[in-house]
Amino acid sequence: MTVQQPGLAGHPAAVALAGRHRVRLWEPIPWILLLGFYFAFPRYLGFGTELLTTILFAISLDLALGYAGIVTLGHAAFFGAGAYTVGMLANHGIWNEPITSLILAAAMAAAIGLASGLVLLRTTGLTLLMLTLCTMALLEEAANLGSEYTGGFDGLANLPIPPLFGVFEFSPLFPTVQYLYCLAVLFLCFVFVRTLVYSPFGQSLTGVRENTLRMHAVGAPVNQRLVICYTISAALAGIAGGLWAQSNAYVNLSTLGLDRAATVLIILVLGGYGRLYGAFIGAVVYLALSHFLAKPYPTAWQLGLGLLLVLIALFARNGIIGLYDQLAARWRPRRAPP
C-alpha cells in the first residue's frame, strides 16, 4: 500500500477506508457503563456475569456469522466444549487454576472448531446448517451419555474453582470477583477481535461474505480463511463457556443445546450483526427483557420473542443498530458527491 495513486488519496472513500479502524469517541461508553454496573448494582452482579459471558459468546458468533458469513445453528457446541473442559478438569481434580483452565477451554473448543470446520466449511446453505446442527446434537448426546465423566443429564455441580491469582475468592453469593474477572477477559477478547476484523485478514473475510466467487477469482485462499476464522470463533466461544462454568461453578447440558445456540443467534441479530457492538446491545436488551418477563410470563415471553423475530426478519434486517443507522441517515443531510 505504499504506492500512492495521485488524486485518489484524498477521495472521501479512501479517507473513510483508511480511518475505519480508528477508535470512535463513543467507543469507551459501553465499557464505562459495564464498569459502572459493578458499582451501581452490587446486588445484580450474578445477572451481570451472565451478561458478560453472553456478550463474549455473541461476539464469537459475530466473527463467524457477521464477518465471514458462516450461517451456523450449532455455535453452542463450542460454548459447551469450553464449559465442559473447565468443568470436567476441575471436577476430577486434574486442573482448576482459573486462567490456565480458560486457555485449555479455548484450546479444546478451537480443536473441535478446526476439526469440524475443515470438513463442514466445504458445504454451504442447508447442508452447512444441518451439519452444524448435527455436530452440536452429537456433542450434546455424547455429554448426556458419558455420565461417568460429564455428570450426564444433571451435569457437574459445585466445581472447586480456586481463588484468582491465589488471592481473589470466587463467591457464589457475591460474585464481585467473577464480574470483574469476566469483564477483563471480555475486554481482552474484544480488543483482539476488533484488531482482527480491521486487519487485512478481517477484510478478506468480509470479502468472502460479500462475494465468494470473486474472492476465489482474485486468488484468496477462501476455504483456509473460513476455517481459520471458524477456529478463532470457536476458541472465543470456548472461553465464554469456560467463564460461564467458572462463574457459576457448575456445568450442565444447557450449555450445549439448541436453546443456547438459538438464543445467541437471536441476541446477535437483535443487536445487529457484523458490527461488534451489536452483541452488546442485543445481549443487554435480550437479557434484561428475559430477566423481567421470562420468569413471570414464560409463554407470553415466547410469543413476544417469536413476533420480534418475525418482525426483525421482515423489517429490521440489521437489528437495533441497523434501525438506528437508518433513522440517522434520514436526519443527516446528504453529503454532496465529490
Added chain:
Amino acid sequence: MIFGVDVASMLLGGLAAGMVLFIVSVGLSVTMGLMGFVNLAHGAFAMLGGYLIVLSMREGLGFVPALALGFIVIALVSVAFERLLYVWLYRATELDQVLFTIGLVFIAIASVTLLIGPENQQLTLPAWLQGQIDLGIVHYRTYSIFLIGVGVTIVVALWLGFERTRMGAQIRAAVDNRRMAESLGINIGRLFTITFAFGSGMAALGGGLGAEFLGLDPQYPLKYLVYFLIVVAVGGLGRVTGVFFAALLIGVLDFVLKRYLPAGGTLFIYALTILLLLLRPQGLFGRKSA
C-alpha cells in the same frame, strides 16, 4: 423362529414410524427444493394439524373425516401464511429465513400453550384400528399396519403425480433448474403456493397420524425438527422417492437402535448423517444441483 418374529416386529414398528416421518417431511423436501427456502416452521404445521385432528375427534368426528379436515384447514391456513408473509423472504438471506421461521415456531408453541395448555394430548384410536392383527408369521398392532398401508398409498400417489402429471413435471423442472423453468413460462410462484399448501396439509396429516406414538404437545415442532431436517437432507431436496427411503431408513434405524442401544442410538444417527452429508452433500438420492 423367535428371532424371526422379533426382527419382523421390529421392522414393522420401524416402518410405521418411518411412514409418519415421510408423510410429515415430504412437503418440506419439495418446498425447500423448489424455492431454496429454509422452512424450520414445517413442524409447526404438523403440530397444528395434529391438534386439530385430535381435538375434532374429541368433539365426536370420525378418524378419517378428522384427518381430511386437518389436511384441508392446515393447507388453507398455510396458503394465507405463504401469500402474506413467506413471499417477502424468498430473496432474503438464509439467516433471515431461519430467524423468521424460528419466530413462527415460537409463536406457534406459545399460542398452543396459551389456548390449549402445555400437556400432552392423547389420540384415541377408533375401534377398528385398535388391537392386533394376524399376519401369518406374527401378530402385530393393527394401527402400525394401517400406517404402513397409508404411507405406501401416499408414496405411490405422489410418485404418480410427480412422474405422470403435467404439474409434477413442472415441479421437477423447477427443482432442477428454476431459472430455465421460469423462462419456459412456468409460473413458479403459483406452483410454489400449491406445493406449499399441499406439503403443509401432508404435514398436518402426519401430525395426526403420528400423534399416537410421537405424542402431541406444544414442544413438538422443536422436538422433532432435527429429525425432519435429517430426513430431508438425507433424502435429497425435492425428491419424493428419496425422502421416502430416507424416512424408512431413519425410522427403522431409530427403532432398532432404541431396542439394542437404548442410550447411544441417537448419537449413531447424528454421526451417520454427518458422515453421509460430507460424502454426498446433495443427499443419498439427490442430484447435484446445476
